[in-house]
Amino acid sequence: MAKEKQRNTFAEDEMLDQEFNKEQLKKLLIYLAKYSSKVLMALIVILVSSLANLVTPLIMKFVIDDIIPGHDIKGLIIISTIFIAIIIISSICMKFRIRFMSEVGQSVIKDIRTDIFTHIQTLPFTFYDNRPHGKILVRIVNYVNSLSDLISNGLINLIVDLFSFIVALIIMITLDFRLTIVILLFIPFAFAGITYIKNRQRKSMQEVSSKQANMNAYIHESISGMKVTQSFTREKVNLKIFTDIMDEYQDKWIESRHYMALIFPLVKNISILSQGIMMIVALVIFKGNISPGVVVAALGYSGNFWMPLLNISEFYNQLVSSSAYLERIFETIDIKPEIKDKENAYTLPAISGEIIFNNVTFGYEKDHIILENFNLHVKSGERIALVGPTGAGKTTVVNLISRFYDIQSGAITIDGHNIQDVTINSLRSQMGIMMQDTFIFSGTIIDNIRYGKLDATDEEVIEAAKTVKAHDFIIQMENGYNTEVNERGTRLSTGQRQLISFARALLMNPKILILDEATSSIDTQTEKIIQESLEKLLVNRTSFVIAHRLSTIKNADRIIVINNKGIEEIGNHDELMSNQGHYFNLYSAQIKFLKENVK
Numbered sequence: 001m002a003k004e005k006q007r008n009t010f011a012e013d014e015m016l017d018q019e020f021n022k023e024q025l026k027k028l029l030i031y032l033a034k035y036s037s038k039v040l041m042a043l044i045v046i047l048v049s050s051l052a053n054l055v056t057p058l059i060m061k062f063v064i065d066d067i068i069p070g071h072d073i074k075g076l077i078i079i080s081t082i083f084i085a086i087i088i089i090s091s092i093c094m095k096f097r098i099r100f101m102s103e104v105g106q107s108v109i110k111d112i113r114t115d116i117f118t119h120i121q122t123l124p125f126t127f128y129d130n131r132p133h134g135k136i137l138v139r140i141v142n143y144v145n146s147l148s149d150l151i152s153n154g155l156i157n158l159i160v161d162l163f164s165f166i167v168a169l170i171i172m173i174t175l176d177f178r179l180t181i182v183i184l185l186f187i188p189f190a191f192a193g194i195t196y197i198k199n200r201q202r203k204s205m206q207e208v209s210s211k212q213a214n215m216n217a218y219i220h221e222s223i224s225g226m227k228v229t230q231s232f233t234r235e236k237v238n239l240k241i242f243t244d245i246m247d248e249y250q251d252k253w254i255e256s257r258h259y260m261a262l263i264f265p266l267v268k269n270i271s272i273l274s275q276g277i278m279m280i281v282a283l284v285i286f287k288g289n290i291s292p293g294v295v296v297a298a299l300g301y302s303g304n305f306w307m308p309l310l311n312i313s314e315f316y317n318q319l320v321s322s323s324a325y326l327e328r329i330f331e332t333i334d335i336k337p338e339i340k341d342k343e344n345a346y347t348l349p350a351i352s353g354e355i356i357f358n359n360v361t362f363g364y365e366k367d368h369i370i371l372e373n374f375n376l377h378v379k380s381g382e383r384i385a386l387v388g389p390t391g392a393g394k395t396t397v398v399n400l401i402s403r404f405y406d407i408q409s410g411a412i413t414i415d416g417h418n419i420q421d422v423t424i425n426s427l428r429s430q431m432g433i434m435m436q437d438t439f440i441f442s443g444t445i446i447d448n449i450r451y452g453k454l455d456a457t458d459e460e461v462i463e464a465a466k467t468v469k470a471h472d473f474i475i476q477m478e479n480g481y482n483t484e485v486n487e488r489g490t491r492l493s494t495g496q497r498q499l500i501s502f503a504r505a506l507l508m509n510p511k512i513l514i515l516d517e518a519t520s521s522i523d524t525q526t527e528k529i530i531q532e533s534l535e536k537l538l539v540n541r542t543s544f545v546i547a548h549r550l551s552t553i554k555n556a557d558r559i560i561v562i563n564n565k566g567i568e569e570i571g572n573h574d575e576l577m578s579n580q581g582h583y584f585n586l587y588s589a590q591i592k593f594l595k596e597n598v599k
Helices: 002-011 022-033 036-067 073-120 125-129 133-145 148-175 177-184 187-224 226-231 235-285 292-333 394-401 424-428 445-449 458-467 471-475 494-507 524-537 573-579 582-598
Strands: 355-362 371-378 383-387 409-414 431-434 512-516 542-546 558-563 566-571
Touching: 022 036, 022 073, 022 148, 022 292, 036 073, 036 148, 036 292, 073 133, 073 148, 073 292, 133 187, 133 292, 148 177, 148 292, 177 235, 177 292, 187 226, 187 235, 187 292, 226 235, 235 292, 355 394, 371 394, 371 566, 383 394, 394 409, 394 512, 394 542, 424 431, 431 494, 445 458, 445 494, 458 471, 458 494, 494 512, 558 573, 558 582, 566 573, 566 582, 573 582
Parallel strands: 383 542, 383 558, 431 512, 512 542
Antiparallel strands: 355 371, 355 409, 558 566
């Protein structure tokens, strides 16, 4: 039962609220409009190629009806030369068309990917809380890549094919209206067949897209948690889950290919049938009234007539295949950031660090309130420690100060400025935040420390590292501060990763410093050294410290016990111990546990 529940987490498909519509194609065309000059050049060269090819059946008519009966050798040589010139012109045009549209296609892909990456950086934590990261990744990489052929070939070919279709139709009518009618009678059958198939294909491609997202999400999580998987010998169980997801993806992919494969033979067979009927009509019904050259030319133009129609149906096939990707790409871009600057937001001036919570109510979900009518006044430079049961709201308090989430009611002010009235960048740039989940990026150690302050000098980076006692282990590595570390810092110990993350936060020299379980994975000896450094660092700086090791927060100006949606106790260490309340019980239990383990 548990296994099935876990599998369903990744098997849950992303459902779309609306069907594909022309608005999505318009959005794609807006990106193309930036490169209109290159698109126009590609269109011109391919139209020249198309016109050259459209002349061929007329030349064949002239050869069959006039040159061959008249034994005109010179004329035959001239016609042959013209044919060769047409081939050369078409080849040159094709070369330039591929060059221009490849540049346009890749430029558009780059623009779309840049826009979606820029946009997701503005989305709040709730966006990432509610979605597997693999499903976000597949939209930025796989889905955008899937549009490449549509942009590079499909759209420009559509214009040319429509042009070829119309020109071929006009020439056919000029040659013989009766034969043209024979061909046109088959169009309704082709249109009905294409319509029948495309509706099923679109639904099938949406399901393929969903299954692909499920697969990528599971692969992403499995790679991230590989150490845990191997530690608990979960390889066979995970393989079974992965196989089930892959089987679903395979089934839907084969189904979509089935519908896609029907379009070409449908149109091709109807075109061959129409040409066969046209020949019968020409040879039997209209015998003697139509010259052989006209019949050959009509056959040639019927090919030019049906091939564009076939290409147009293939374009629609391609558009349907890409529509599921377009929907998800623009669905992501269209998500409105919940946390954003107001229209009249202003830059938060340099702060001293006074923070006031005034009747703040907040919950990650509307029906699950974490803090209710929460009130707290923190003076500038005050050192605040937050303790309490897991899930009581300690991290929530500091997340709200940083405006990672917006409150439901009440107000939070810093130096009298409501944090919802100032720009997010000016607010967070004056804070140093070390989150509970330390993240080390791939790159050098010095780049990781400088991550939040790109203009910091090497000397400033080294000073920050020395402050948190990270300097000693860094200089012992093969390249010192220029040592390359892998994503998530897998080359470093847990304690080393936290020290680097600590230095990153301190380098910003913030007026408000937030330490969320900053010493949770550091050994006791290292922790004592850091505490000595922090005593100097925290002077004249408003700070919030969340720690389960209560011994590390004894020197806080005030200790706040968060519980039952608000503040249960508040005071310094001695005051709370004398009250013998919640804090007293927590502290006493930890001391007892430590003594028993020492013994």
